[in-house]
Amino acid sequence: MLEQRLYRHIDWLLLGALLLLCVIGVAMIYSTTYDPTTGGASPLVSTQSWALALGLLAFAVTLSIDYRWFADLSVLIFLALIGLVAFASMFGIAGGGARRWIDLGVFNLQPSEFARIGVALALATLFARHRRGGITVFERLLAVLIIGLPFVLIAQQPDLGTAVTLLPVALAIFVFAGLPLRYVGILIVLGTLSAPAVWAYGLEDYQRERILSFLDPEKDPRGAGYQQLQARITAGSGGATGKGFLKGTQSQYNFLPVAHNDFVFSVLAEEQGFLGVVVALGLYLFVILRGMDAARLARDRLGMYLVVGIMAGFTFQVIYNIAMSAGLAPVKGLTLPLMSYGGSSVIATLAAFGFVLNVRMRRFTN
Amino acid sequence: MSSDIARDGRQGLRDSLVLLLAVWRWGIALVFVGLGVGFWLLQVVQYDKYRQLADNNHQRTLVLSAPRGPVLDRDGRVLIENRSSLNITLSREQADDLEGTLVLLSELSGVPLPALQATLERHRRDPPFRPVVLIRDAGLDQVAAVAAHARELPGIYVQQLPVRFYPAGEVAAHILGYVGEVSDAQLATPEFEGVRPGAVVGKSGIERTYNRLLMGLDGVRRVVVDSIGREIRKLDEQPPLEGRQIQLTLDYDLQEAAEDAFRSAGFNGSAVFLDPRSGAILALVSRPAYDPNVFARGIDSGTWGRLNRDRHRPLNHRALQGRYSPGSTFKVVMAVAALQEGVVTPDFRVACGGGRRVHGRFFRCHSTHGSVDMREALEKSCNSYFYALGEKMEIDQIHKWSTALGLGELSGVDLPHEVRGLIPSTAWKRDRFGERWYPGETISVAIGQGAVSVTPISQAVMMATVANGGTRVTPHLLKAVNEGEGFKPVARPVPRSRTAIDGSTLDVVTEGLWFVVNRAGTGRRGRIVGHDVFGKTGTAQVISLQGRAAAAGSGRDFRDHGWFVFAAPAGAPEIAGAVFGEHNEHGYLSAPIAKHVLETYFAKRERQQRPKLPVSRAPRWAPADPADAVAADQ
Known part of the structure; x- marks a missing residue:
């Protein structure tokens, strides 16, 4: 299916940047889970490597087959993903306070990570049927359903962090599809007005605590503010050039919990210093700008909306996680795409970028 | 470029999409610059502060108590010397479940729970990093029991200390005096300048008068610990210096x-x-x-x-x-x-x-x-x-x-x-x-x-x-x-x-x-x-x-x-x-x-x-x- 002609148009630069970030991620996971007493690598490293391989496989699939074929199947794909999310919520295994994984024997699958792709595909397909701005009321209702269904399902797992990542995907597609800006405005105003109600009824105690402790992390340094404070200490103590690979005291001695997961960027900041941070930030910025270039180059609305949706979700997650890893945002269970430990995240992210490269590659084809 | 985007008609619309993309991309670039500045402030500008905090996290400075100098009579007979004593101490920073720790310690050591609680209560207002001595001069059986359950007793340590020993018991008691923990009032006086809180000093007799000679210099041992306080390795150690030996005119x-x-x-x-x-x-x-x-x-x-x-x-x-x-x-x-x-x-x-x-x-x-x-x-x-x-x-x-x-x-x-x-x-x-x-x-x-x-x-x-x-x-x-x-x-x-x-x-x-x-x-x-x-x-x-x-x-x-x-x-x-x-x-x-x-x-x-x-x-x-x-x- 991948013709010679198309092969030439693969964005090797973007792919290279993606792989480089993945490799940096594996190195950081190795470093932070390294056990100096046994001198051996943690099994997490090989798990992540296998996930990376699977991710590349998924990437190959989403790259090779024309994205319009996926669009034709978007309803099926969307419903299948929703089904998996619902299954995980009901029969999945719990961890970290949420029931979000399906036990596949070899590893645990987290369907909510893939939901973003389904939402992007479904919304892009829905809006691409009409010219920009010509969206009917029925389609708007359908769009609300497409975003609302997975959001509610994931949020009640409860995994508000992952659920929230659906919003930028939808918002970006809405904007590009020409949904009047006043709708967006109304959404923001409603959101602001409902904030106190959400604060009172919509949040769990630990979530309120996290937000409060973000505002004043030193108030309760052993409790809710702990991660926040330790994240800042971890990044700050790295200095300009870092403590060196395997030499981060905060991550090595477990002062920063789940360092290999949500706080992998803090580990990078500690061990590689500000220099490492600049390199990683540069790579992420390159990936984002280059990825969005595919939207500009896209041959059709479908491709554009798909890329815009995927890139918006990715960008939001990257920025939020990096800000959080420097203690600049409240602690939320959000992974850093490409670098954080987590098979589903890596596979889903690479699969999503398969679509981005797909759109760019097929910009000249009919 | 055959495209439904082009078919959307007016060139202006397409331009507006390109503009939207451009605005978005510039916006994101700006946010990244902001993140970079944030990290620069954190890692370069405030480096010293966070480096210090990180060191405090993983480095523990342990005081190695210096033995006090021995005291001899005019013929060289030993009037005061030191013996080694084992204390069971609690580092409150590292104990997550204080009550549970005390209950288990009480079972293992045979010391009644209320006594342990009372000891802890007395030190409630001490700085949290200062270990509290729960059982002073513990018996070997108590130490063995605690060591065997070290994993279930986070924050509980056995500390070896030199302790004053007066071989003759009551003989010359008033001359030799006795020692005790330095009091806050004493610390405020020039006589005890430079003495660390919690140090053992002479309270009366020769121990008091010649406290400066007898005290010696405490050593320091800096170690790396992990988040649950496990000692991982030694950074450096400055051994304690025993106090001066003194000889009395006493026969x-x-x-x-x-x-x-x-x-x-x-x-x-x-x-x-x-x-x-x-x-x-x-x-x-x-x-x-x-x-x-x-x-x-x-x-x-x-x-x-x-x-x-x-x-x-x-x-x-x-x-x-x-x-x-x-x-x-x-x-x-x-x-x-x-x-x-x-x-x-x-x-x-x-x-x-x-x-x-x-x-x-x-x-x-x-x-x-x-x-x-x-x-x-x-x-x-x-x-x-x-x-x-x-x-x-x-x-x-x-x-x-x-x-x-x-x-x-x-x-x-x-x-x-x-x-x-x-x-x-x-x-x-x-x-x-x-x-x-x-x-x-x-x-x-x-x-x-x-x-x-x-x-x-x-x-x-x-x-x-x-x-x-x-x-x-x-x-x-x-x-x-x-x-x-x-x-x-x-x-x-x-x-x-x-x-x-x-x-x-x-x-x-x-x-x-x-x-x-x-x-x-x-x-x-x-x-x-x-x-x-x-x-x-x-x-x-x-x-x-x-x-x-x-x-x-x-x-x-x-x-x-x-x-x-x-x-x-x-x-x-x-x-x-x-x-x-x-x-x-x-x-x-x-x-x-x-x-x-x-x-x-x-x-x-x-x-x-x-x-x-x-x-x-x-x-x-x-x-x-x-x-x-x-x-x-x-």
């Missing part, structure tokens, strides 16, 4: 002899033995005593309370802090003063007819001595003779010579908490009562009654000064210090004062005092053939006969105290001192204690066999020094 053999003698005699009290040529203290007793080892372990409140409530007051250092009437021992001062002031000659005689009428009032003597001169008056402790001296002398003359001999003054001994006795004077009477001095009051003072009060150590100084001819030596205990290159003698403290006493005066007084011990006097129990002990007994009245009748049944002990002040050998004295027998009723009963110590001293010097103490107590019906008992009722 353990004499000290032991003195304490044995008190025990054998069956009463409490105090005694001071010193070298009148230098002021070096050879033995210094205060009884009852206590075992300083109970302080070394960290004294518990029960023991502390008992020591403080004990009506015999074992913590009180009687030799330095007890103020008593000198009774007839004051006649030594009177004799020196009268002769030196030229009030009388040695051959001045007084006819004792059982007392003497002075200023229209009759003052009694305990006997009818007939005509006595100075020597005989001392020998027989004739009150009439000294009433006559009192009649001829001004109180300020007596005060002047008392001071010259060290009474009513601080001896300057190198031990804490010494108090001053009192010798009345016109100035004192005016300042204290706003009244002039009445000559009649001098008569009581002349036989050591009235307002006169003295401490045992000042009595010893008085005898030393008489023995050495007028040099008021400073009693001291520090002989030599080992700074690491062997013991180097320390400079002897300068005498407090020098007053020339005429040879003729000394001869008369010495002779009179020799009679006391070697002829018919009250000090015969202090006699040692061949060593010419000279001295004077005295009785310090606790309460008048009328008062005693009034207070009968109160349960308090109103029996009199007995003094014996002495020096030996006459002609070239090398040991002098004072023995104070608490409620032993008679001065002559104090003399055997001095005798036993002096015999030990001479036997040791001449490498003879040491004397043995008589098994039974001295009989109470022997001739007394009744002068004081009689005079006391005047």
Whole structure:
């Protein structure tokens, strides 16, 4: 299916940047889970490597087959993903306070990570049927359903962090599809007005605590503010050039919990210093700008909306996680795409970028 | 470019999408610049702050307590050393479930839970990083049990500490003193500048006076720990430096002899033995005593309370802090003063007819001595003779010579908490009562009654000064210090004062005092053939006969105290001192204690066999020094 002609148009630069970030991620996971007493690598490293391989496989699939074929199947794909999310919520295994994984024997699958792709595909397909701005009321209702269904399902797992990542995907597609800006405005105003109600009824105690402790992390340094404070200490103590690979005291001695997961960027900041941070930030910025270039180059609305949706979700997650890893945002269970430990995240992210490269590659084809 | 975007029609729409994309991309680039600035502020600008915080996280600085220096007696015998003790401590920072930890620790150690909780409560306001000692001086079985359950007891550690050990127990307890944790009040004083909170410092005795020499320098050990406090590796270590060794002038053999003698005699009290040529203290007793080892372990409140409530007051250092009437021992001062002031000659005689009428009032003597001169008056402790001296002398003359001999003054001994006795004077009477001095009051003072009060150590100084001819030596205990290159003698403290006493005066007084011990006097129990002990007994009245009748049944002990002040050998004295027998009723009963110590001293010097103490107590019906008992009722 991948013709010679198309092969030439693969964005090797973007792919290279993606792989480089993945490799940096594996190195950081190795470093932070390294056990100096046994001198051996943690099994997490090989798990992540296998996930990376699977991710590349998924990437190959989403790259090779024309994205319009996926669009034709978007309803099926969307419903299948929703089904998996619902299954995980009901029969999945719990961890970290949420029931979000399906036990596949070899590893645990987290369907909510893939939901973003389904939402992007479904919304892009829905809006691409009409010219920009010509969206009917029925389609708007359908769009609300497409975003609302997975959001509610994931949020009640409860995994508000992952659920929230659906919003930028939808918002970006809405904007590009020409949904009047006043709708967006109304959404923001409603959101602001409902904030106190959400604060009172919509949040769990630990979530309120996290937000409060973000505002004043030193108030309760052993409790809710702990991660926040330790994240800042971890990044700050790295200095300009870092403590060196395997030499981060905060991550090595477990002062920063789940360092290999949500706080992998803090580990990078500690061990590689500000220099490492600049390199990683540069790579992420390159990936984002280059990825969005595919939207500009896209041959059709479908491709554009798909890329815009995927890139918006990715960008939001990257920025939020990096800000959080420097203690600049409240602690939320959000992974850093490409670098954080987590098979589903890596596979889903690479699969999503398969679509981005797909759109760019097929910009000249009919 | 065939595209539905193009078919969307107007070029403007497409442009607006491209513009939207461009705005978005620039916006994101801006956010990334913002993130970069954020990291720059965090990692470069505030680096020092966060580096410090990270170090505090994973580096622990453990204090390695320096052992205090050992203390030796003049012959090199160990008086204080250190032993190793194991403490079970709690680092509250690392214990997540304090209550659970305490419950398990209580089960393992056998220490009741409420006791552990109370200990923790006492330290509640300490800084959280400072470990709390939950079980002091733990047994090996307790340590083994805790070590076996280390995983279930996060924050519980076994700490090895050098602890003070006093091998002789109670012997010389008041001299050696005891140690304890430095108090906040002490930390605020210059004396304890630079001492870390929680450090063990000298609280009394030699431990206190020479705390700086003995303390040593604590070492530091910096280790890397993980988030649950597990020690991962050592960063560096600065070993502790033991405190200086010091050698005392104290002679353990004499000290032991003195304490044995008190025990054998069956009463409490105090005694001071010193070298009148230098002021070096050879033995210094205060009884009852206590075992300083109970302080070394960290004294518990029960023991502390008992020591403080004990009506015999074992913590009180009687030799330095007890103020008593000198009774007839004051006649030594009177004799020196009268002769030196030229009030009388040695051959001045007084006819004792059982007392003497002075200023229209009759003052009694305990006997009818007939005509006595100075020597005989001392020998027989004739009150009439000294009433006559009192009649001829001004109180300020007596005060002047008392001071010259060290009474009513601080001896300057190198031990804490010494108090001053009192010798009345016109100035004192005016300042204290706003009244002039009445000559009649001098008569009581002349036989050591009235307002006169003295401490045992000042009595010893008085005898030393008489023995050495007028040099008021400073009693001291520090002989030599080992700074690491062997013991180097320390400079002897300068005498407090020098007053020339005429040879003729000394001869008369010495002779009179020799009679006391070697002829018919009250000090015969202090006699040692061949060593010419000279001295004077005295009785310090606790309460008048009328008062005693009034207070009968109160349960308090109103029996009199007995003094014996002495020096030996006459002609070239090398040991002098004072023995104070608490409620032993008679001065002559104090003399055997001095005798036993002096015999030990001479036997040791001449490498003879040491004397043995008589098994039974001295009989109470022997001739007394009744002068004081009689005079006391005047």
